[in-house]
Structures are given as C-alpha cells and as structure tokens.
Amino acid sequence: MRVLETERLLLKPIEAEDLNFLMQLRWNADIVEHIIHSPISSRTQQQWYENVIKSGDLVLSIFYKDEKDKTKITLIGTIGLYDFNYRHQRATLKSMRILPEYQGKNIGLEATDLLMDYGFNVLNLNKICCDLFEDNVARLKGLIKLGFKKEGTLRKHYFHNGKFKDAAIYSLLRTDYNKIKKKF
Numbered sequence: 001m002r003v004l005e006t007e008r009l010l011l012k013p014i015e016a017e018d019l020n021f022l023m024q025l026r027w028n029a030d031i032v033e034h035i036i037h038s039p040i041s042s043r044t045q046q047q048w049y050e051n052v053i054k055s056g057d058l059v060l061s062i063f064y065k066d067e068k069d070k071t072k073i074t075l076i077g078t079i080g081l082y083d084f085n086y087r088h089q090r091a092t093l094k095s096m097r098i099l100p101e102y103q104g105k106n107i108g109l110e111a112t113d114l115l116m117d118y119g120f121n122v123l124n125l126n127k128i129c130c131d132l133f134e135d136n137v138a139r140l141k142g143l144i145k146l147g148f149k150k151e152g153t154l155r156k157h158y159f160h161n162g163k164f165k166d167a168a169i170y171s172l173l174r175t176d177y178n179k180i181k182k183k184f
C-alpha cells in the first residue's frame, strides 16, 4: 500500500501498538456522543483487530506531524473502509474519529479526502457509502464538501444514549468525487 500523506497528516494501517489509543477513543465522552459504542475489554479489542486483518477491511491510524519536525508524529484518530464488495465496486466508510483537541481544523475532511482518493483512484471503487446520525453536523459538513449525496433516512434506526435516533445514508460516486476533488 502506498503511504497516504499530506503536509500535516500521515495515514497508516492500524498496528497492534495503536489499540490502546483506540480504547481511549472509545471511552472519550465527546466522541461516543456521535458513534455507536459499547464498553469492551482489551481482549475484545484485540479480537476485533485480528478480524480486521483477516477480513481485508482497511482501518487506518491518523497521525499529525509536528510543525517544526515533520518526522515526529502523534496518533490523533482513525478512519476506515469496510465491507469491500469487488463485484459492485463498493465499500463503506466508517471509524472516523479525531481526538477532540484536534477537531475544528478540518483534519477529518483532509483524512477523508485522502482515503476517498485512494479508494477510487487506487482500489478502483465506484461508490463509497456512509451512514451517520442525522444530527452529526460536523461530519455531515465534511461529507457534503467532498461530494457525498444523501440517499435517504433510516427512521429511529439506532438506540443511542437512551433514545432512538435517525440514521442518514450518504454515498459518494467516483465521478462526483473526481469532479470536486481538491476544490473545497
């Protein structure tokens, strides 16, 4: 796999040594407000990682490069493509999480852009799907800037923090992405 990199970000396949960070994200109140989560043990986290390797899902760790010394990197989030369907050339975008102190800098947008470029123009996907809570404004804004279009709403689809919540279904086609690419 080629390295996915921008001036300030480096995306690499998740390693066993990143799993503790993943556990930290799972216990971060700001993050779990917007995602489905369950408290899990480190043993279950390890099993999840082993399944990722077997399944061929592409889960990436997002590193932020130090402004003065670009070789110094800090793990700040994750992003992934799951459920590859090679016949229909589709996959699902999931696991977008950025540490709260790095949010508000469009890092989520930049990481998603890198992964969409890789998915469409290297893995030869035709469509990338994503579902999210309809009220997740920060994520929606980024998806729309990249050309994602709404396909519909799944009503009261998730039970989360004591309430049933609607899920919005979005998708991006390669043709739309390549028209918009790098223009946001």
Ligand SMILES: CC(C)(COP(=O)(O)OP(=O)(O)OC[C@H]1O[C@@H](n2cnc3c(N)ncnc32)[C@H](O)[C@@H]1OP(=O)(O)O)[C@@H](O)C(=O)NCCC(=O)NCCS
Pocket (backbone or CB within 6 Å): 030, 031, 034, 035, 096, 097, 098, 099, 102, 103, 104, 105, 106, 107, 108, 109, 110, 131, 132, 133, 136, 137, 138, 139, 141, 142
């Ligand atoms: C979703 C997430 C990855 C976005 O990260 P990001 O790209 O750095 O997003 P930013 O924080 O820079 O915000 C992106 C846009 O949303 C806006 N935004 C951020 N928080 C907002 C809020 N609470 N209400 C309204 N707009 C908001 C920003 O102003 C920005 O818009 P702009 O580009 O027009 O200025 C990050 O917020 C996150 O990790 N959230 C928790 C986990 C999560 O929700 N994951 C996605 C599950 S589908």
